[in-house]
Amino acid sequence: MADLKTFTGYSERSLQLLFQKYFSKTPFEYIEEQRLMLAYELIKSHKKTRKTTDVALDVGYKHLGRFSVNFKARFGIHPSVLAKTS
Numbered sequence: 001m002a003d004l005k006t007f008t009g010y011s012e013r014s015l016q017l018l019f020q021k022y023f024s025k026t027p028f029e030y031i032e033e034q035r036l037m038l039a040y041e042l043i044k045s046h047k048k049t050r051k052t053t054d055v056a057l058d059v060g061y062k063h064l065g066r067f068s069v070n071f072k073a074r075f076g077i078h079p080s081v082l083a084k085t086s
Helices: 002-008 012-023 027-045 052-058 064-075 079-084
Strands: none
Touching (some): 027 052, 027 064, 027 079
C-alpha cells in the first residue's frame, strides 16, 4: 500500500475505495488472487520440474499450510493434487 500510495498520490483509504469500486475486492484480496493465479499456472506448467513448496515460496507465501488452504478455497483442489494430475 505504501508503494501504491507514493506512486499514485492517493491516500490509503482512497486506494482501498478505488480497489473496491473497480475490482470488487480489497487490495490485499487482489494481490492474494494474483499470487494464487500465478501459482496455479506455475504448478500446471512445471509439474515434473518444480515442487509445490517452491512455487508457494516463489509467489510470496511463507506459510505453506496457508498456501494450501487458500489454493484449495480458490480452485477447489489442493496444489499437490493439481501437481499430480496429467
